[in-house]
Amino acid sequence: MTEEITIRVERSFKNIASEQWSHLTGARRGGGSPYNPFLSHAYLSSLEASGSATAKTGWQGHHLLLEDEAGMLIGSVPAYLKSHSQGEYVFDHSWADAFERAGGRYYPKLQCSIPFTPATGPRLLARDGSSADDVRSSLAQGVAAAALQTGLSSAHVTFLSERELPFLEQARFLHRTDQQFHFINRGYSNHDEFLNELSSSKRKNLRKERRAAVENGITIEWLTGSDLTEDIWDQFFAFYMDTGSRKWGRPYLTRQFYSLIGERMPEDILLVMAKRNGRYIAGAINFIGEDALYGRHWGCIEDQPFLHFEVCYHQAIDFALAKGLQRVEAGAQGEHKLARGYLPVTTHSCHFIAHAGLRRAIDDYLERERREVQYAGEYLSEHSPFRKGDLSETNRINIGKTDIDDV
Numbered sequence: 001m002t003e004e005i006t007i008r009v010e011r012s013f014k015n016i017a018s019e020q021w022s023h024l025t026g027a028r029r030g031g032g033s034p035y036n037p038f039l040s041h042a043y044l045s046s047l048e049a050s051g052s053a054t055a056k057t058g059w060q061g062h063h064l065l066l067e068d069e070a071g072m073l074i075g076s077v078p079a080y081l082k083s084h085s086q087g088e089y090v091f092d093h094s095w096a097d098a099f100e101r102a103g104g105r106y107y108p109k110l111q112c113s114i115p116f117t118p119a120t121g122p123r124l125l126a127r128d129g130s131s132a133d134d135v136r137s138s139l140a141q142g143v144a145a146a147a148l149q150t151g152l153s154s155a156h157v158t159f160l161s162e163r164e165l166p167f168l169e170q171a172r173f174l175h176r177t178d179q180q181f182h183f184i185n186r187g188y189s190n191h192d193e194f195l196n197e198l199s200s201s202k203r204k205n206l207r208k209e210r211r212a213a214v215e216n217g218i219t220i221e222w223l224t225g226s227d228l229t230e231d232i233w234d235q236f237f238a239f240y241m242d243t244g245s246r247k248w249g250r251p252y253l254t255r256q257f258y259s260l261i262g263e264r265m266p267e268d269i270l271l272v273m274a275k276r277n278g279r280y281i282a283g284a285i286n287f288i289g290e291d292a293l294y295g296r297h298w299g300c301i302e303d304q305p306f307l308h309f310e311v312c313y314h315q316a317i318d319f320a321l322a323k324g325l326q327r328v329e330a331g332a333q334g335e336h337k338l339a340r341g342y343l344p345v346t347t348h349s350c351h352f353i354a355h356a357g358l359r360r361a362i363d364d365y366l367e368r369e370r371r372e373v374q375y376a377g378e379y380l381s382e383h384s385p386f387r388k389g390d391l392s393e394t395n396r397i398n399i400g401k402t403d404i405d406d407v
Contacts, residue, residue, distance in 0.1 A: 007142040011061040013045040020073040024125040026290070033128065035290035036121040038114045042264035043287075044078060050257035053115040057252075058083040062110060064142050066135060075126045075135035077143055077157075079112040087252050089118035089332045090158045090178065090349045099153065099358050110147050110155040116252045118180070118332040119287075119294045120347055123160040124167060133167075140167040144352045153358070158349040165348060173350035174359070176366050177373045179380075181335070181342035183317050183328040191318050194341060202385035206314075206340065213310035216276065220315060223271040224288075228262040235280045236271060239299025272315045274300075274307055284312045286319070291326045293319060313340045335380065344380045346373065 010016055018041035025040060026033030037043055046052075053059035059080045066075035085093050088111060096106035112123050126135035147155040157168060169175060188194040195203045214220065223232060237255050261269060270293070274282040282300035286293050298312050316328045330342050338344070351366075353359035 007064055007066050007138070007146075009146070010063045010065050013041065013048050013061065013063070016041070016063070016065070016076075017073075018042075018045075021076070023127050024073065024076055025122075033122070034292075036119075037265060037268040037287040037289055037294070038117050038119055039078070039121055039125070040265060040268070042268075043261065044114070046257055046260035046264060047115055050254045050260055052253045052257045053080065055081075058086065059111075059115050060108075062146070064139065064146060066139060066142070074131075075124070075139050077112050077123060077125065077139050078114065079110055079143070079146075079155075080115065081108045081152075082111045083107050087116040088113060088156075088158060090156070090176065092154075092156070092351075095154075095358070095362060098361070099355070102357075104153065104355060104358065106153045108152060110143065110150075110152050112143060112155065112157040113159060117296070118159060118347075119329055120159045120161060120180075122164065123157050124164050136164060136167045137170070140164075140171040140173070143168075144171045144173070147352055147354060153354055155352040156349065157351075160348055160350065162348055165350065168350040168352075171352070173352045174363050174366055175370070176349045176351060177370050178347045178349070179344050179373055179377055180332060180347055181330055181337035182345050183313075183320065183330065183342050185320055185324075185326050188321050190321055191314070194317065194321070197387060198341065198385045199387050202339065206385075209306045210310060210314055213304065213306040213314075214274075216304065218274055218276045218281075218304060218307065220310070221273045221275060222315075222319060223273055224269055225266045228266050228269060228271065230259065230262075232271065232273075233258040233262055236273070236283050236285065236299075239283050239301060240285075240297060241299070242301060243297065243299035270319060272311050272319075274304075274311055276302065276304075282307055282311055284315075286316060288323075289325075293323075293325050293328045295328065295330045297331075309336075309340060313337060313342065317341065338380055338383070339385055341385060343384060344377045346377060 021041040026035050048054060048061065059082065062079045062081045064077040064079055065073055068074050084107065085096060099106045124136040124139040126132040143155050143157065157173065165175060195206060237258055240253065241251055268288050270286040270288055272284045272286065273280045281302040282298065284298035285296050287296065293316055295312055295316050298308065300307065313330060316330065320328050330337050351362065353362055
């Protein structure tokens with residue numbers, strides 16, 4: 001870049017103008033970049049304002065802002081100083097333990113991600129234009145410099161798009177891969193058309209599973225926009241607390257978070273809710289992007305066989321097909337998703353390690369881990385529920401190439 005630029009740190013989204021932020025994130029539907037709801041000012045500011053992602057919870061805002069001579073925001077990296085490794089879905093606990101046993105100090109570290117959200121998307125945010133790649137390069141260098149100048153052990157950029165890898169690798173970040181399961185819409189007009197591409201036994205099993213999920217008088221509703229009342233949020237939060245308390249010990253998100261996103265971005269939210277005898281008994285929250293539906297988390301207060309699969313996976317496919325979305329991202333991990341038409345895809349993260357010895361050890365580990373992830377993806381693709389030969393173009397997918405929870 002030929003003009004003078006400045007990177008500064010901003011600790012609070014309250015001090016970042018939403019209009020300027022939207023120019024970086026494709027927040028206007030139909031803009032240059034596909035809209036990703038997790039990158040929106042509404043979502044990120046709600047995490048902070050609700051007390052979900054704050055210094056008190058171990059997520060101190062440390063957002064890197066790249067500005068031109070006139071003070072115009074031309075690039076940014078959403079980032080946090082972390083005092084732990086919770087809520088990230090890319091696990092580095094063993095790295096921290098090894099470094100601290102050797103006498104080092106792993107925390108705080110710099111985490112460039114969307115808190116509590118294992119959804120892939122851009123992390124080096126730049127305005128569309130001819131200089132966008134220069135901005136991304138400057139941001140990648142800036143993340144590394146921020147870690148070094150602050151005396152941090154490391155900086156981590158997680159669930160990034162593949163097109164951002166070269167900028168980070170040039171800045172001496174180490175590349176890590178992992179695996180998720182996503183549904184890919186190959187132009188299906190309805191769920192039955194999708195099922196017809198499965199093997200006959202898998203198709204029969206899924207139809208039987210869907211029928212069983214709604215036995216005993218259960219009905220399914222889609223709630224979005226003005227449907228998202230405070231009463232609905234109260235009921236969904238009870239589901240979230242029940243599941244979160246059992247899975248994590250302490251759920252990450254506060255009740256206020258749901259009120260804020262319901263107020264600030266209601267058209268970007270889909271609640272799939274299951275009702276029996278006049279009351280909701282289970283539900284899953286999804287976020288609606290320009291080309292994808294992102295499944296996040298679910299909960300229930302009554303048990304019903306297969307209801308989790310219906311609410312989280314089958315209904316998400318139904319909604320995506322009805323709205324013409326290209327894919328469903330079904331959150332982190334979960335090989336059980338494969339049998340329901342969700343294929344293995346590769347996700348990416350990048351890690352800047354300041355200490356030379358720790359960097360060498362992690363580099364060696366990641367090289368072996370990448371091979372294992374590739375092998376697992378190939379093996380799972382070969383055992384997909386689709387008829388052999390039907391997925392010649394899509395049975396090996398890398399989501400980063402398209403810039404494209406937990407349920």
